[in-house]
Amino acid sequence: MSHVFHRSLTAAYPVAVGGDGPYLIDASGKRYLDACGGAAVSCLGHSDAAVIAAVQQQVGQLAYAHSSFFTTEPMEALADFLVARAPEGIDSVYFVSGGSEAVESALKLARQYFVERGQPQRRHIIARRQSYHGNTLGALATGGNAWRRQQFAPLLIDVSRVSPCYAYRNQQPGETDAHYVARLGRELEQQINELGAENVMAFIAEPVVGATSGAVPAVSGYLRQMRDICQRHGILLILDEVMCGMGRTGTLFACEHDGVTADLICIAKGLGAGYQAIGAVMVSAAIRDTIRDGSGFFQHGHTYIGHATACAAALAVQQQIEQRDLLANVRAMGDLLQQRLRQRFDTHAHVGDIRGRGLFVGIELVQDRASKQPFDPALRLHARIKSRAMQAGLMCYPMGGTIDGQHGDHVLLAPPYIIDSRHVDEIVDKLGMAIDACL
Ligand code: PLP
Numbered sequence: 001m002s003h004v005f006h007r008s009l010t011a012a013y014p015v016a017v018g019g020d021g022p023y024l025i026d027a028s029g030k031r032y033l034d035a036c037g038g039a040a041v042s043c044l045g046h047s048d049a050a051v052i053a054a055v056q057q058q059v060g061q062l063a064y065a066h067s068s069f070f071t072t073e074p075m076e077a078l079a080d081f082l083v084a085r086a087p088e089g090i091d092s093v094y095f096v097s098g099g100s101e102a103v104e105s106a107l108k109l110a111r112q113y114f115v116e117r118g119q120p121q122r123r124h125i126i127a128r129r130q131s132y133h134g135n136t137l138g139a140l141a142t143g144g145n146a147w148r149r150q151q152f153a154p155l156l157i158d159v160s161r162v163s164p165c166y167a168y169r170n171q172q173p174g175e176t177d178a179h180y181v182a183r184l185g186r187e188l189e190q191q192i193n194e195l196g197a198e199n200v201m202a203f204i205a206e207p208v209v210g211a212t213s214g215a216v217p218a219v220s221g222y223l224r225q226m227r228d229i230c231q232r233h234g235i236l237l238i239l240d241e242v243m244c245g246m247g248r249t250g251t252l253f254a255c256e257h258d259g260v261t262a263d264l265i266c267i268a269k270g271l272g273a274g275y276q277a278i279g280a281v282m283v284s285a286a287i288r289d290t291i292r293d294g295s296g297f298f299q300h301g302h303t304y305i306g307h308a309t310a311c312a313a314a315l316a317v318q319q320q321i322e323q324r325d326l327l328a329n330v331r332a333m334g335d336l337l338q339q340r341l342r343q344r345f346d347t348h349a350h351v352g353d354i355r356g357r358g359l360f361v362g363i364e365l366v367q368d369r370a371s372k373q374p375f376d377p378a379l380r381l382h383a384r385i386k387s388r389a390m391q392a393g394l395m396c397y398p399m400g401g402t403i404d405g406q407h408g409d410h411v412l413l414a415p416p417y418i419i420d421s422r423h424v425d426e427i428v429d430k431l432g433m434a435i436d437a438c439l
Helices: 049-061 073-085 099-116 137-142 146-155 177-195 222-232 254-258 285-293 308-323 326-345 381-391 421-438
Strands: 016-020 023-026 031-034 090-096 124-128 160-162 200-205 236-240 264-267 279-284 351-356 361-365 397-403 406-413
Touching: 031 421, 049 308, 073 090, 073 279, 073 308, 090 099, 090 285, 099 137, 099 200, 099 236, 099 264, 099 279, 099 285, 124 177, 137 146, 160 177, 177 200, 177 222, 200 222, 222 236, 222 254, 279 285, 308 326, 326 351, 326 361, 326 421, 361 421, 381 397, 381 406, 381 421, 406 421
Parallel strands: 124 160, 124 200, 200 236, 236 264
Antiparallel strands: 016 023, 023 031, 090 279, 264 279, 351 361, 361 406, 397 406
Protein backbone atom coordinates (compact mmCIF):
# COMPACT_ATOMS: atom_id res chain seq x y z
CA MET A 1 0.00 0.00 0.00
CA SER A 2 1.25 3.47 -0.90
CA HIS A 3 1.62 5.92 2.00
CA VAL A 4 1.28 8.84 -0.41
CA PHE A 5 -2.03 10.72 -0.19
CA HIS A 6 -2.44 10.60 -3.96
CA ARG A 7 -4.84 12.72 -6.00
CA SER A 8 -7.01 9.66 -6.38
CA LEU A 9 -6.95 7.28 -3.46
CA THR A 10 -8.34 4.47 -5.58
CA ALA A 11 -6.29 4.72 -8.79
CA ALA A 12 -3.18 2.65 -9.43
CA TYR A 13 -0.64 4.99 -11.02
CA PRO A 14 2.26 3.79 -13.15
CA VAL A 15 5.63 4.84 -11.71
CA ALA A 16 7.35 7.48 -13.84
CA VAL A 17 11.10 6.92 -13.73
CA GLY A 18 12.55 8.83 -16.66
CA GLY A 19 12.09 11.27 -19.49
CA ASP A 20 13.34 11.42 -23.06
CA GLY A 21 12.43 14.62 -24.92
CA PRO A 22 8.63 14.65 -25.28
CA TYR A 23 8.29 11.13 -23.79
CA LEU A 24 7.88 9.98 -20.19
CA ILE A 25 9.02 6.47 -19.31
CA ASP A 26 7.54 4.28 -16.58
CA ALA A 27 9.19 1.61 -14.45
CA SER A 28 8.29 -1.13 -16.94
CA GLY A 29 10.05 0.78 -19.72
CA LYS A 30 6.79 1.84 -21.42
CA ARG A 31 7.00 5.22 -23.18
CA TYR A 32 4.20 7.82 -23.12
CA LEU A 33 4.14 10.73 -25.56
CA ASP A 34 3.41 13.72 -23.32
CA ALA A 35 0.84 15.48 -25.48
CA CYS A 36 -0.41 17.66 -22.63
CA GLY A 37 2.82 18.61 -20.84
CA GLY A 38 1.26 17.05 -17.73
CA ALA A 39 -1.07 20.00 -17.25
CA ALA A 40 0.48 22.32 -19.86
CA VAL A 41 3.71 22.42 -17.86
CA SER A 42 6.51 20.50 -19.59
CA CYS A 43 7.05 22.84 -22.52
CA LEU A 44 10.65 21.74 -23.09
CA GLY A 45 10.08 18.03 -22.72
CA HIS A 46 11.67 15.97 -19.98
CA SER A 47 15.41 15.83 -20.54
CA ASP A 48 16.68 19.24 -21.58
CA ALA A 49 20.45 19.16 -21.02
CA ALA A 50 20.89 22.94 -20.69
CA VAL A 51 18.21 23.25 -18.02
CA ILE A 52 19.50 20.23 -16.12
CA ALA A 53 23.00 21.74 -16.14
CA ALA A 54 21.68 25.12 -14.93
CA VAL A 55 19.84 23.45 -12.04
CA GLN A 56 22.89 21.39 -11.08
CA GLN A 57 25.15 24.44 -11.24
CA GLN A 58 22.81 26.52 -9.07
CA VAL A 59 22.25 23.82 -6.45
CA GLY A 60 26.01 23.40 -6.24
CA GLN A 61 26.56 27.11 -5.76
CA LEU A 62 23.55 28.20 -3.69
CA ALA A 63 20.30 26.25 -3.58
CA TYR A 64 18.18 28.75 -1.67
CA ALA A 65 18.35 31.99 0.31
CA HIS A 66 15.30 33.44 2.08
CA SER A 67 13.94 36.48 0.26
CA SER A 68 13.55 38.58 3.41
CA PHE A 69 17.33 38.41 3.91
CA PHE A 70 18.81 38.36 0.40
CA THR A 71 18.22 38.80 -3.27
CA THR A 72 20.04 36.38 -5.57
CA GLU A 73 21.59 36.55 -9.01
CA PRO A 74 19.17 34.09 -10.66
CA MET A 75 16.14 35.91 -9.23
CA GLU A 76 17.39 39.28 -10.51
CA ALA A 77 18.40 37.85 -13.89
CA LEU A 78 15.06 36.12 -14.42
CA ALA A 79 13.13 39.28 -13.51
CA ASP A 80 15.28 41.30 -15.95
CA PHE A 81 14.69 38.73 -18.69
CA LEU A 82 10.91 38.67 -18.20
CA VAL A 83 10.41 42.43 -17.85
CA ALA A 84 12.47 43.08 -20.99
CA ARG A 85 9.98 40.93 -22.94
CA ALA A 86 6.78 41.84 -21.08
CA PRO A 87 3.83 43.80 -22.45
CA GLU A 88 3.88 47.56 -22.05
CA GLY A 89 3.71 49.01 -18.54
CA ILE A 90 4.93 45.91 -16.71
CA ASP A 91 8.13 46.59 -14.82
CA SER A 92 8.58 44.13 -11.98
CA VAL A 93 8.03 40.49 -11.11
CA TYR A 94 6.76 38.96 -7.88
CA PHE A 95 7.96 35.36 -7.67
CA VAL A 96 5.98 32.49 -6.15
CA SER A 97 5.96 28.70 -6.44
CA GLY A 98 2.99 28.01 -8.73
CA GLY A 99 -0.16 29.21 -10.43
CA SER A 100 -2.56 29.39 -7.49
CA GLU A 101 -0.03 31.35 -5.48
CA ALA A 102 0.37 33.71 -8.42
CA VAL A 103 -3.39 34.34 -8.54
CA GLU A 104 -3.64 34.79 -4.75
CA SER A 105 -0.76 37.26 -4.89
CA ALA A 106 -2.33 39.18 -7.78
CA LEU A 107 -5.63 39.51 -5.90
CA LYS A 108 -3.84 40.76 -2.80
CA LEU A 109 -1.66 43.14 -4.80
CA ALA A 110 -4.81 44.59 -6.36
CA ARG A 111 -6.43 44.98 -2.97
CA GLN A 112 -3.38 46.57 -1.34
CA TYR A 113 -2.95 48.91 -4.31
CA PHE A 114 -6.42 50.36 -3.76
CA VAL A 115 -6.04 50.51 0.02
CA GLU A 116 -2.83 52.49 -0.46
CA ARG A 117 -4.51 54.76 -2.98
CA GLY A 118 -7.19 55.64 -0.44
CA GLN A 119 -9.94 53.56 -2.08
CA PRO A 120 -10.47 50.79 0.48
CA GLN A 121 -14.07 50.30 -0.66
CA ARG A 122 -12.78 48.67 -3.86
CA ARG A 123 -13.05 44.99 -2.99
CA HIS A 124 -15.20 43.28 -5.62
CA ILE A 125 -13.69 40.88 -8.12
CA ILE A 126 -15.41 40.14 -11.40
CA ALA A 127 -14.45 36.86 -13.04
CA ARG A 128 -15.94 34.73 -15.80
CA ARG A 129 -18.12 31.66 -15.60
CA GLN A 130 -15.79 29.57 -17.77
CA SER A 131 -12.55 29.92 -15.86
CA TYR A 132 -10.08 28.17 -13.61
CA HIS A 133 -7.72 30.20 -11.47
CA GLY A 134 -6.39 27.62 -9.02
CA ASN A 135 -7.34 25.62 -5.98
CA THR A 136 -6.32 27.73 -2.97
CA LEU A 137 -9.29 29.47 -1.40
CA GLY A 138 -9.01 32.90 -3.04
CA ALA A 139 -8.20 31.43 -6.45
CA LEU A 140 -10.92 28.79 -6.10
CA ALA A 141 -13.48 31.43 -5.15
CA THR A 142 -12.49 33.38 -8.25
CA GLY A 143 -12.71 30.49 -10.73
CA GLY A 144 -15.97 29.72 -12.47
CA ASN A 145 -15.99 25.93 -12.26
CA ALA A 146 -19.01 25.26 -10.07
CA TRP A 147 -18.11 21.61 -9.48
CA ARG A 148 -14.71 22.50 -8.04
CA ARG A 149 -16.19 25.18 -5.76
CA GLN A 150 -19.31 23.37 -4.59
CA GLN A 151 -18.29 21.65 -1.36
CA PHE A 152 -15.95 24.47 -0.30
CA ALA A 153 -18.49 27.24 -0.95
CA PRO A 154 -18.91 28.17 2.76
CA LEU A 155 -15.20 29.00 2.89
CA LEU A 156 -15.12 31.20 -0.21
CA ILE A 157 -15.41 34.95 -0.75
CA ASP A 158 -18.16 36.25 -3.03
CA VAL A 159 -17.05 36.82 -6.60
CA SER A 160 -19.25 38.20 -9.39
CA ARG A 161 -19.23 36.44 -12.71
CA VAL A 162 -19.94 37.34 -16.30
CA SER A 163 -20.08 35.22 -19.45
CA PRO A 164 -16.87 33.95 -20.97
CA CYS A 165 -15.98 34.64 -24.59
CA TYR A 166 -16.85 31.17 -25.86
CA ALA A 167 -17.79 31.48 -29.51
CA TYR A 168 -18.65 27.80 -30.11
CA ARG A 169 -21.36 27.86 -27.45
CA ASN A 170 -22.38 31.47 -26.99
CA GLN A 171 -21.88 33.43 -30.22
CA GLN A 172 -25.27 33.57 -31.85
CA PRO A 173 -25.84 32.46 -35.45
CA GLY A 174 -25.18 35.42 -37.72
CA GLU A 175 -23.66 37.48 -34.91
CA THR A 176 -20.38 39.08 -36.03
CA ASP A 177 -17.32 39.03 -33.77
CA ALA A 178 -17.74 42.79 -33.26
CA HIS A 179 -21.35 42.39 -32.16
CA TYR A 180 -20.50 39.46 -29.91
CA VAL A 181 -17.68 41.45 -28.29
CA ALA A 182 -19.99 44.43 -27.84
CA ARG A 183 -22.63 42.21 -26.19
CA LEU A 184 -20.04 40.81 -23.75
CA GLY A 185 -18.81 44.34 -23.08
CA ARG A 186 -22.33 45.49 -22.20
CA GLU A 187 -22.66 42.56 -19.81
CA LEU A 188 -19.43 43.48 -18.04
CA GLU A 189 -20.45 47.14 -17.79
CA GLN A 190 -23.82 46.14 -16.40
CA GLN A 191 -22.13 44.01 -13.75
CA ILE A 192 -19.79 46.88 -12.89
CA ASN A 193 -22.72 49.28 -12.60
CA GLU A 194 -24.66 46.89 -10.37
CA LEU A 195 -21.71 46.63 -7.99
CA GLY A 196 -20.89 50.33 -8.32
CA ALA A 197 -17.72 50.95 -10.32
CA GLU A 198 -16.11 52.61 -7.31
CA ASN A 199 -16.40 49.30 -5.41
CA VAL A 200 -14.83 47.06 -8.03
CA MET A 201 -11.19 46.10 -7.64
CA ALA A 202 -10.39 43.83 -10.56
CA PHE A 203 -11.61 41.90 -13.57
CA ILE A 204 -9.76 38.63 -14.11
CA ALA A 205 -9.65 36.51 -17.26
CA GLU A 206 -7.59 33.88 -19.02
CA PRO A 207 -6.74 35.17 -22.53
CA VAL A 208 -7.10 31.58 -23.78
CA VAL A 209 -9.23 29.52 -21.39
CA GLY A 210 -7.49 26.33 -20.33
CA ALA A 211 -8.71 23.70 -17.94
CA THR A 212 -12.40 24.60 -17.75
CA SER A 213 -13.25 24.45 -21.41
CA GLY A 214 -10.18 23.33 -23.32
CA ALA A 215 -8.10 25.97 -25.10
CA VAL A 216 -10.77 28.50 -25.97
CA PRO A 217 -9.27 31.69 -27.44
CA ALA A 218 -11.33 34.87 -27.20
CA VAL A 219 -12.61 36.27 -30.48
CA SER A 220 -10.72 39.16 -32.00
CA GLY A 221 -11.23 42.45 -30.17
CA TYR A 222 -12.55 40.93 -26.94
CA LEU A 223 -9.52 41.49 -24.71
CA ARG A 224 -9.04 45.04 -25.97
CA GLN A 225 -12.65 45.86 -25.18
CA MET A 226 -12.40 44.39 -21.68
CA ARG A 227 -9.19 46.34 -21.10
CA ASP A 228 -10.86 49.57 -22.25
CA ILE A 229 -13.86 49.04 -19.98
CA CYS A 230 -11.63 48.35 -16.98
CA GLN A 231 -9.56 51.44 -17.69
CA ARG A 232 -12.64 53.62 -18.04
CA HIS A 233 -13.78 52.58 -14.57
CA GLY A 234 -10.37 52.54 -12.88
CA ILE A 235 -10.60 48.75 -12.44
CA LEU A 236 -7.47 46.61 -12.61
CA LEU A 237 -7.21 43.96 -15.32
CA ILE A 238 -5.63 40.72 -14.15
CA LEU A 239 -4.74 38.31 -16.93
CA ASP A 240 -4.29 34.73 -15.79
CA GLU A 241 -1.68 33.30 -18.16
CA VAL A 242 -0.72 30.48 -15.83
CA MET A 243 -1.63 27.93 -18.50
CA CYS A 244 -1.64 29.88 -21.75
CA GLY A 245 1.43 32.06 -21.14
CA MET A 246 5.16 31.52 -21.61
CA GLY A 247 4.99 30.68 -25.27
CA ARG A 248 2.21 28.08 -25.19
CA THR A 249 0.12 29.98 -27.77
CA GLY A 250 3.06 31.00 -29.97
CA THR A 251 3.84 34.36 -28.34
CA LEU A 252 5.66 34.62 -25.02
CA PHE A 253 2.65 36.25 -23.36
CA ALA A 254 -0.72 35.17 -24.75
CA CYS A 255 -2.08 38.73 -24.59
CA GLU A 256 0.56 39.84 -27.13
CA HIS A 257 -1.66 38.23 -29.77
CA ASP A 258 -4.37 40.79 -28.97
CA GLY A 259 -1.93 43.70 -28.56
CA VAL A 260 -3.25 44.21 -25.05
CA THR A 261 -1.44 44.68 -21.77
CA ALA A 262 -2.71 44.28 -18.21
CA ASP A 263 -2.04 45.59 -14.73
CA LEU A 264 -1.12 42.17 -13.40
CA ILE A 265 -0.23 39.03 -15.38
CA CYS A 266 -0.04 35.66 -13.63
CA ILE A 267 2.37 33.09 -15.05
CA ALA A 268 3.59 29.66 -13.91
CA LYS A 269 3.60 26.21 -15.60
CA GLY A 270 5.72 26.90 -18.72
CA LEU A 271 7.87 29.37 -16.79
CA GLY A 272 9.90 26.58 -15.18
CA ALA A 273 8.63 23.86 -17.55
CA GLY A 274 8.42 21.45 -14.61
CA TYR A 275 12.17 21.44 -14.00
CA GLN A 276 11.39 23.39 -10.82
CA ALA A 277 8.17 24.66 -9.21
CA ILE A 278 7.85 28.37 -9.95
CA GLY A 279 5.20 30.97 -10.76
CA ALA A 280 5.14 34.75 -10.84
CA VAL A 281 3.03 37.86 -11.10
CA MET A 282 4.14 40.45 -13.61
CA VAL A 283 3.32 43.80 -12.01
CA SER A 284 2.66 47.18 -13.62
CA ALA A 285 4.81 50.17 -12.76
CA ALA A 286 1.72 51.96 -11.40
CA ILE A 287 1.07 49.22 -8.84
CA ARG A 288 4.70 48.83 -7.88
CA ASP A 289 5.19 52.62 -7.51
CA THR A 290 2.02 53.02 -5.43
CA ILE A 291 3.13 50.39 -2.93
CA ARG A 292 6.78 51.49 -2.97
CA ASP A 293 5.83 55.14 -2.34
CA GLY A 294 3.15 54.17 0.19
CA SER A 295 3.82 51.53 2.82
CA GLY A 296 6.88 50.34 0.90
CA PHE A 297 5.98 46.74 1.70
CA PHE A 298 3.66 44.17 0.12
CA GLN A 299 1.94 42.48 3.02
CA HIS A 300 2.14 38.96 1.69
CA GLY A 301 4.82 36.35 1.24
CA HIS A 302 5.77 32.71 1.04
CA THR A 303 8.88 30.88 2.16
CA TYR A 304 9.99 30.02 -1.36
CA ILE A 305 9.64 33.44 -3.02
CA GLY A 306 12.32 33.72 -5.69
CA HIS A 307 13.82 30.32 -4.89
CA ALA A 308 17.32 30.54 -6.37
CA THR A 309 17.32 27.09 -8.00
CA ALA A 310 13.80 27.56 -9.37
CA CYS A 311 14.78 30.94 -10.85
CA ALA A 312 17.94 29.47 -12.41
CA ALA A 313 15.88 26.68 -13.96
CA ALA A 314 13.26 29.09 -15.31
CA LEU A 315 15.89 31.39 -16.76
CA ALA A 316 17.52 28.46 -18.55
CA VAL A 317 14.10 27.32 -19.84
CA GLN A 318 13.28 30.76 -21.20
CA GLN A 319 16.72 31.15 -22.75
CA GLN A 320 16.35 27.80 -24.48
CA ILE A 321 12.96 28.77 -25.89
CA GLU A 322 14.39 32.01 -27.23
CA GLN A 323 17.76 30.77 -28.48
CA ARG A 324 16.23 27.83 -30.34
CA ASP A 325 13.37 29.96 -31.70
CA LEU A 326 10.91 27.42 -30.32
CA LEU A 327 7.98 29.81 -30.57
CA ALA A 328 8.21 29.51 -34.36
CA ASN A 329 7.91 25.74 -33.89
CA VAL A 330 4.95 26.24 -31.54
CA ARG A 331 3.13 28.18 -34.26
CA ALA A 332 4.04 25.76 -37.06
CA MET A 333 3.32 22.56 -35.11
CA GLY A 334 0.19 24.10 -33.61
CA ASP A 335 -1.18 24.80 -37.10
CA LEU A 336 -0.25 21.30 -38.22
CA LEU A 337 -1.85 19.72 -35.15
CA GLN A 338 -5.15 21.54 -35.71
CA GLN A 339 -5.04 20.66 -39.41
CA ARG A 340 -4.44 16.94 -38.73
CA LEU A 341 -7.11 16.88 -36.01
CA ARG A 342 -9.59 18.39 -38.47
CA GLN A 343 -8.70 15.77 -41.09
CA ARG A 344 -9.20 13.01 -38.53
CA PHE A 345 -12.32 14.31 -36.78
CA ASP A 346 -14.15 16.72 -39.07
CA THR A 347 -16.90 14.26 -39.83
CA HIS A 348 -16.83 12.55 -36.44
CA ALA A 349 -20.33 12.41 -34.98
CA HIS A 350 -19.16 13.41 -31.49
CA VAL A 351 -16.45 15.99 -32.11
CA GLY A 352 -18.24 19.32 -31.84
CA ASP A 353 -15.34 21.75 -32.02
CA ILE A 354 -11.58 21.88 -32.54
CA ARG A 355 -9.98 25.16 -31.44
CA GLY A 356 -6.95 26.67 -29.86
CA ARG A 357 -3.82 28.69 -30.55
CA GLY A 358 -0.26 27.48 -30.96
CA LEU A 359 0.37 24.23 -29.12
CA PHE A 360 -2.69 24.75 -26.96
CA VAL A 361 -5.54 22.89 -28.61
CA GLY A 362 -8.94 21.73 -27.40
CA ILE A 363 -11.40 19.19 -28.78
CA GLU A 364 -14.95 19.45 -27.48
CA LEU A 365 -16.99 16.25 -27.42
CA VAL A 366 -20.75 16.31 -27.75
CA GLN A 367 -23.55 13.79 -27.96
CA ASP A 368 -24.92 15.51 -31.01
CA ARG A 369 -23.11 17.95 -33.30
CA ALA A 370 -26.22 19.84 -34.34
CA SER A 371 -27.65 20.50 -30.89
CA LYS A 372 -24.22 20.61 -29.16
CA GLN A 373 -25.81 18.56 -26.40
CA PRO A 374 -23.09 17.49 -23.94
CA PHE A 375 -22.67 13.89 -22.73
CA ASP A 376 -24.12 12.70 -19.46
CA PRO A 377 -21.49 13.27 -16.72
CA ALA A 378 -22.29 9.82 -15.31
CA LEU A 379 -20.49 8.35 -18.36
CA ARG A 380 -17.19 9.77 -16.98
CA LEU A 381 -16.05 10.07 -20.56
CA HIS A 382 -12.99 12.12 -19.70
CA ALA A 383 -11.67 9.47 -17.29
CA ARG A 384 -12.22 6.70 -19.83
CA ILE A 385 -10.48 8.58 -22.65
CA LYS A 386 -7.53 9.37 -20.39
CA SER A 387 -7.17 5.75 -19.40
CA ARG A 388 -7.46 4.47 -23.00
CA ALA A 389 -4.88 6.99 -24.17
CA MET A 390 -2.48 5.99 -21.38
CA GLN A 391 -2.88 2.35 -22.42
CA ALA A 392 -1.87 3.41 -25.93
CA GLY A 393 1.15 5.37 -24.61
CA LEU A 394 -0.32 8.87 -24.92
CA MET A 395 -0.80 11.50 -22.24
CA CYS A 396 -3.66 13.87 -23.03
CA TYR A 397 -5.77 15.98 -20.69
CA PRO A 398 -9.47 15.16 -20.97
CA MET A 399 -11.73 17.13 -18.64
CA GLY A 400 -15.38 17.11 -17.78
CA GLY A 401 -16.26 20.76 -17.31
CA THR A 402 -19.40 22.72 -16.59
CA ILE A 403 -20.66 24.63 -19.57
CA ASP A 404 -22.94 27.38 -18.31
CA GLY A 405 -24.46 25.07 -15.77
CA GLN A 406 -24.30 22.01 -17.99
CA HIS A 407 -21.66 19.32 -18.01
CA GLY A 408 -19.34 19.14 -21.02
CA ASP A 409 -16.31 17.13 -22.09
CA HIS A 410 -13.19 18.21 -23.86
CA VAL A 411 -9.67 16.99 -24.45
CA LEU A 412 -6.86 19.49 -23.95
CA LEU A 413 -3.60 19.07 -25.86
CA ALA A 414 -0.51 21.01 -24.82
CA PRO A 415 2.55 19.12 -26.05
CA PRO A 416 6.15 20.34 -25.59
CA TYR A 417 7.42 23.05 -27.93
CA ILE A 418 10.08 20.64 -29.25
CA ILE A 419 7.74 18.24 -31.06
CA ASP A 420 7.97 17.59 -34.79
CA SER A 421 5.48 16.37 -37.38
CA ARG A 422 6.00 12.68 -36.44
CA HIS A 423 4.89 13.48 -32.90
CA VAL A 424 1.86 15.32 -34.27
CA ASP A 425 0.90 12.19 -36.24
CA GLU A 426 1.39 9.98 -33.18
CA ILE A 427 -0.83 12.29 -31.08
CA VAL A 428 -3.64 12.30 -33.64
CA ASP A 429 -3.48 8.52 -34.25
CA LYS A 430 -3.48 7.54 -30.60
CA LEU A 431 -6.04 10.13 -29.53
CA GLY A 432 -8.31 9.05 -32.38
CA MET A 433 -8.10 5.45 -31.20
CA ALA A 434 -8.80 6.41 -27.59
CA ILE A 435 -11.82 8.56 -28.49
CA ASP A 436 -13.23 5.94 -30.86
CA ALA A 437 -12.82 3.25 -28.22
CA CYS A 438 -14.88 5.28 -25.73
CA LEU A 439 -17.68 6.56 -27.97
N1 PLP B 1 -4.66 29.53 -13.33
C1 PLP B 1 -4.83 28.80 -14.44
C2 PLP B 1 -5.34 29.45 -15.68
C3 PLP B 1 -4.56 27.43 -14.43
O1 PLP B 1 -4.77 26.69 -15.53
C4 PLP B 1 -4.07 26.84 -13.23
C5 PLP B 1 -3.78 25.39 -13.18
O2 PLP B 1 -4.16 24.62 -14.00
C6 PLP B 1 -3.89 27.65 -12.10
C7 PLP B 1 -4.20 28.99 -12.18
C8 PLP B 1 -3.39 27.06 -10.82
O3 PLP B 1 -2.05 26.73 -10.96
P1 PLP B 1 -1.37 25.67 -9.96
O4 PLP B 1 -2.00 24.36 -10.22
O5 PLP B 1 0.08 25.73 -10.33
O6 PLP B 1 -1.59 26.17 -8.59
